[in-house]
Amino acid sequence: MTEPENRMEIPLRIDPERAGTYFTLPFQVPDEVERMTIEYRYPRHVFETQPLPNGAFVSRAERNIIDIGLIGPDGRQRGASGSDKASFSISETEATPGYRACALVPGEWRVLVGAYRVQPEGVDVTYTIRFELKKRRLFLGDLHAHTLASDGVHTAAELAIKAKRAGLDFVAITDHNQTVGRDELAAVGASGVTLIPGVEWTHYAGHANFLGTERDFEIGFAVNDKDEIQARFRAAKDAGLTVGINHPFDEGVPFQLDQNALPYDYLEVWNGPMRTSNLRAIAAWNRLLLAGKRIPGWGGSDYHRDTPFSFLGGPTAGVYAGSRGVEDLLSAIRAGSGFITFEPSGPTIDLSAGDVKIGGCVSSRETRSVHLSVDRLKTGDTLRILTPAGEMEALTAGSAGSAEIDFPIDAPGFVRAEIYRALIPGLPPLPVLVSNPIWVT
Secondary structure, eight states: OOOOGGGEEEEEOOOOOGTEEEEEEEEEEEESSSEEEEEEOOEEEEEEEEEETTTEEEEEEEEEEEEEEEEESSSOOOEEEETTTTTTEESSOOOOTTTTTOOOOOOEEEEEEEEEEOTTTTTEEEEEEEEEOOOOEEEEEEEEEOTTTTSSSOOOHHHHHHHHTOOOOOEOOOTTOOOOOHHHHHHHHHOOOOOEEEEEETTTTTTEESSSOTTTTOOOOOOSSSHHHHHHHHHHHHHTEEEEEEEESSSSSSEEEEEEEEOOEEEEEESSSSSSSHHHHHHHHHHHHTTTTTEEEEEEBBBBBOOOOOOOOEEEEEEEESEEEESHHHHHHHOOEEESSSSSSSSSEEEETTTEETTTTOTTTOOEEEEEEEEEEETTOOOOOOOETTEEEEEOOSSEEEEEEEEEOSSEEEEEEEEEESSSSSSSSSEEEEOEEEOOO
């Protein structure tokens, strides 16, 4: 869609015979729209000048009153504002008061026209509709957080406020065996923060995130054999949920089930503060990549409450997506489009090979290198690049800054990166960033 096509203007003539009636004005919403703004204008008042002995009086008579609302392609009303608002905006994450935030699915939408009052000669109304298209950009968030619905200490609303203060764009609500619906979270989310509905399937043999839930999803955690467990994971996938296996090497609750027998979308390789169990998970994930498994690696704080080493966004998932909408974020998570960084202000990275970005796939016959863009480096940080051929140290930062690196590729497999930093003087450096790969065929 070109820039002129992002805007449409629809003229409408309303004759006096339609006064006191409702009708609709159809229009088409194109693909990949993030936000839509509708405004309308018409001559509501008639001004008449009456002479006075020492001047003039201008009367302002209300002659036309046209109400407005919006109906989605499914026939459901998405809001109405009478004649009090000259414009409104709507997206999946936010909407003008009086309207409901929702995904802007392509198809025929309709403006609801209420011809409350029309002057005898009729009235001309002009509707202007503007579309803001989705654009790939970086969103920072936490994929694993608990509320007081299970064993956390905050409400979802309080988590949203904490996330906003921390500079996060989204938080996944993953209470133990407690599902939550999108509408519930949309009602409590802080402006600028998306709350992803989810649940942490919590079993004595391991934990897993099911993201994208609705309140009526039957979690089914009280199962006792592998067939029942496999059925629960298949049910989650069949329901369109994004499934992640959590903290596989956790000291208290490791994942003891056969991962190969379960359908899942990603592996939580970084849970809370960096420690031995996370290093083991990252190493195990790398072995999966070496074996040809295309499984994204993600992380989350497993937040319950603030402690000296635990905080919301520790670690942070850096997700490249077209919008902050739930489906766009989850689609990017399934694709591995992003990285994990140790805190919201931690290092960032992007990988590209031509038009293909991190999480995508390129051919070694057609592409000769992968470009790495790294930001928020600190003095002493080391950038390591990992492929099936091994690991190489590509850079040691001599000062704070950023870096652009082209890494040659000549064989199938993958290219990904890690950044190490000495967080505590005298102790070995630890990962402060782990990226997902670009795949190479």
